[in-house]
Amino acid sequence: MDVKDLLTKGSHLFDQVHDLLWDMIIKGEIKPGERLKDSDWSVRLNLSRTPVREAMRKLQQEGVLLPLAAGGYQVRAVSNNDLSELYTCRAALESMATELASQRMKSQDLARLAETIYAADEAIDAEELDKAFALNSSFHKQILELADNGHLNFLSETLNKLVLFYRSALLNRVKSDPQLISAYQDRLRIKQDAHRAIVAAMVAGKHKEAGDLMREHVLLSITELTTQ
Structure with missing residues (x-):
């Protein structure tokens, strides 16, 4: 199943994208050290960049994603x-x-x-x-x-x-x-x-x-x- 098919109309897209990315990280489908860009994921999920960007910012606040100087994020490595x-x-x-x-x-x-x-x-x-x-x-x-x-x-x-x-x-x-x-x-x-x-x-x-x-x-x- 394509990841975009996991999104529903039941709650805010920002929350759904956050939960989807978090679930993929926890399952190892997105691995430590992997780089993420809101532009790439907005295309993959067929969404505007806004909910994806906000979801990634929340994951940054939670310490799971680290911002990159060149833009985008990197999943925290296991230090x-x-x-x-x-x-x-x-x-x-x-x-x-x-x-x-x-x-x-x-x-x-x-x-x-x-x-x-x-x-x-x-x-x-x-x-x-x-x-x-x-x-x-x-x-x-x-x-x-x-x-x-x-x-x-x-x-x-x-x-x-x-x-x-x-x-x-x-x-x-x-x-x-x-x-x-x-x-x-x-x-x-x-x-x-x-x-x-x-x-x-x-x-x-x-x-x-x-x-x-x-x-x-x-x-x-x-x-x-x-x-x-």
Whole structure:
């Protein structure tokens, strides 16, 4: 299917173009380092340049596209230094969120977290990598929701756009090389153990310990992502 056929009349073209480009980047159809021009994409999508230009500007604001001096944009490359700085910030925010969530968690919240962990276990064993990826993200999102702090959530959402970008780049590399799948599954299982330890600390009322475990868990991802 041609990409222009994915656009509808149901919402603003600017939003649709943004979501289309973001989805293609996340899936690896537009790769890190690739150059984009609004003039080229307006022709490809059979649109005026305005919605395409605005969509690309938003992706720039989100840190996914970098402006080029000669015009147009380049998809951010997967830089180890940027990743390390990003995950250091993420670790601090999610540690705080976990401590708050631990203080506010109710039995139904525990059940939801447990279901997510169990479903992720099944997806990993079945080699359903996209599903396992989504469930891993869901676990962290549930923690942020339980924290119930609007400012913390806003800051985390800003970071998580780039977090998703980096994590997707790793997943796309794994999916392109079957030899990497087993090692990737092993790393996911280690993450699952960390999730279980975090929830166990929350259940035990060890709020600070839960936050510390989350910080360690996120920081360990730096080594994983920078050694690929």
